[in-house]
Amino acid sequence: xxxxxxxxxxxxxxxxxxxxxxxxxxxxxxxxxxxxxxxxxxxxxxxxxxxxxxxxxxxxxxxxxxxxxxxxxxxxxxxxxxxxxxxxxxxxxxxxxxxxxxxxxxxxxxxxxxxxxxxxxxxxxxxxxxxxxxxxxxxxxxxxxxxxxxxxxxxxxxxxxxxxxxxxxxxxxxxxxxxxxxxxxxxxxxxxxxxxxxxxxxxxxxxxxxxxxxxxxxxxxxxxxxxxxxxxxxxxxxxxxxxxxxxxxxxxxxxxxxxxxxxxxxxxxxxxxxxxxxxxxxxxxxxxxxxxxxxxxxxxxxxxxxxxxxxxxxxxxxxxxxxxxxxxxxxxxxxxxxxxxxxxxxxxxxxxxxxxxxxxxxxxxxxxxxxxxxxxxxxxxxxxxxxxxxxxx
Amino acid sequence: xxxxxxxxxxxxxxxxxxxxxxxxxxxxxxxxxxxxxxxxxxxxxxxxxxxxxxxxxxxxxxxxxxxxxxxxxxxxxxxxxxxxxxxxxxxxxxxxxxxxxxxxxxxxxxxxxxxxxxxxxxxxxxxxxxxxxxxxxxxxxxxxxxxxxxxxxxxxxxxxxx
Numbered sequence: 001x002x003x004x005x006x007x008x009x010x011x012x013x014x015x016x017x018x019x020x021x022x023x024x025x026x027x028x029x030x031x032x033x034x035x036x037x038x039x040x041x042x043x044x045x046x047x048x049x050x051x052x053x054x055x056x057x058x059x060x061x062x063x064x065x066x067x068x069x070x071x072x073x074x075x076x077x078x079x080x081x082x083x084x085x086x087x088x089x090x091x092x093x094x095x096x097x098x099x100x101x102x103x104x105x106x107x108x109x110x111x112x113x114x115x116x117x118x119x120x121x122x123x124x125x126x127x128x129x130x131x132x133x134x135x136x137x138x139x140x141x142x143x144x145x146x147x148x149x150x151x152x153x154x155x156x157x158x159x160x161x162x163x164x165x166x167x168x169x170x171x172x173x174x175x176x177x178x179x180x181x182x183x184x185x186x187x188x189x190x191x192x193x194x195x196x197x198x199x200x201x202x203x204x205x206x207x208x209x210x211x212x213x214x215x216x217x218x219x220x221x222x223x224x225x226x227x228x229x230x231x232x233x234x235x236x237x238x239x240x241x242x243x244x245x246x247x248x249x250x251x252x253x254x255x256x257x258x259x260x261x262x263x264x265x266x267x268x269x270x271x272x273x274x275x276x277x278x279x280x281x282x283x284x285x286x287x288x289x290x291x292x293x294x295x296x297x298x299x300x301x302x303x304x305x306x307x308x309x310x311x312x313x314x315x316x317x318x319x320x321x322x323x324x325x326x327x328x329x330x331x332x333x334x335x336x337x338x339x340x341x342x343x344x345x346x347x348x349x350x351x352x353x354x355x356x357x358x359x360x361x362x363x364x365x366x367x368x369x370x371x372x373x374x375x376x377x378x379x380x381x382x383x384x385x386x387x388x389x390x391x392x393x
Numbered sequence: 394x395x396x397x398x399x400x401x402x403x404x405x406x407x408x409x410x411x412x413x414x415x416x417x418x419x420x421x422x423x424x425x426x427x428x429x430x431x432x433x434x435x436x437x438x439x440x441x442x443x444x445x446x447x448x449x450x451x452x453x454x455x456x457x458x459x460x461x462x463x464x465x466x467x468x469x470x471x472x473x474x475x476x477x478x479x480x481x482x483x484x485x486x487x488x489x490x491x492x493x494x495x496x497x498x499x500x501x502x503x504x505x506x507x508x509x510x511x512x513x514x515x516x517x518x519x520x521x522x523x524x525x526x527x528x529x530x531x532x533x534x535x536x537x538x539x540x541x542x543x544x545x546x547x548x549x550x551x552x553x554x555x
């Protein structure tokens with residue numbers, strides 16, 4: 001029999017999270033701070049609209065790009081909130097989650113050998129999607145002391161003749177880092193000067209805390225023509241299972257993305273699209289309610305880390321904290337495994353998000369305060385034990 | 394700060410002052426002082442537990458009584474409402490807008506008979522009460538924003554996700 005597999009696919013490293021997940025799923029009694037999705041239910045008025053669309057028999061395909069009504073609302077909303085202008089007819093595409101948007105953007109732009117710059121730690125799909133599209137991923141290890149922001153000099157160091165795309169993902173999963181307008185300005189200048197295209201994954205845009213709201217790099221001078229924004233409904237409206245995202249891109253790029261989407265997917269789920277129209281029209285108050293709740297949990301965790309003396313920069317976005325565990329002399333995997341075995345608590349080892357995540361943990365606070373309190377008690381017991389072990393030998 | 398504290402306590406009165414302080418980014422002492430002050434000012438009027446008594450073996454009956462009341466000169470409905478409120482059997486009294494009824498009163502008792510008797514003996518004969526309509530509660534679905542009959546409240550999310 002011929003080798004039935006694609007060499008490109010076989011060579012892709014399986015996600016580091018996968019094997020840890022397999023261990024956790026063997027332990028039903030374990031509690032977890034490992035999820036990457038909201039703990040809220042989708043607001044009922046949104047579900048209701050989805051149900052109503054089914055009652056009305058709206059069970060057919062939509063156009064490939066998605067309902068024009070939805071695209072129009074998205075473009076309007078993005079313009080009002082983030083001062084970027086996109087044409088709903090030519091520059092907006094409804095996708096199956098934000099992840100599809102990332103994949104489409106990469107496939108639409110990469111020629112073999114093109115380099116794609118990926119600041120790490122980051123979401124797990126960027127690197128394999130670049131490889132699948134025939135590109136060459138170039139990682140930039142971001143630093144804890146810079147609060148995991150991308151610094152202009154780091155970007156300049158990573159550039160070569162072949163650099164084509166930069167993937168920016170703020171607010172960031174797994175670090176919770178954000179980049180403000182001031183942080184982004186020098187990055188945008190480099191992108192313009194060096195003719196880079198930026199894929200800006202803004203899926204956590206609505207979840208920022210502190211005084212500064214999210215800034216889209218697409219709104220900065222010279223960036224509109226070279227930014228592909230990827231966003232979606234999963235995190236902002238607690239709609240992960242509806243699988244609905246969108247991409248905003250210059251018409252030239254959007255057209256090619258739509259082509260791939262048309263052949264691979266046809267269109268995003270119709271029910272979800274109708275629900276999303278309602279979400280974007282009436283969901284701002286839900287976003288605010290959930291955001292405030294996350295913010296309280298974020299502060300709760302930060303206070304606990306402070307009291308435990310576990311170093312952790314203050315994250316201002318998403319729903320993750322990324323504490324450093326280097327003092328214990330264990331790798332992230334070892335730490336997470338022992339924490340799971342000894343205290344029945346699952347967290348995600350930082351190295352699952354890139355090599356430079358080694359020495360860190362991703363802890364999600366998409367949980368109730370009661371769950372967080374219980375989990376932090378377990379972490380406290382565990383690190384007290386580790387510190388005692390260390391001091392006694 | 395008061396509103397933030399109240400929003401948290403209203404949902405979960407078991408939060409400690411220290412936890413509340415961490416969550417709203419304030420000092421523990423300041424939170425403690427505010428709570429004390431609000432207790433004194435009767436902004437915080439008590440700390441209760443949501444109980445679904447239907448799940449307990451003991452019988453318990455709740456009724457909503459609509460009352461048509463004639464207002465009193467100078468005092469409106471207050472005097473009647475206050476008098477009704479004094480009964481231990483009465484758990485809430487609301488004044489309503491609209492014309493069909495003026496007050497709505499919640500009564501809790503052990504049996505239907507006991508509640509009916511209470512209404513007949515104590516409420517209906519009051520001079521200012523023109524008429525009563527008693528509705529017995531068959532089932533409570535949601536109270537104080539809490540759904541009582543959630544069949545599957547388990548966390549269904551996949552435990553580890555990127």
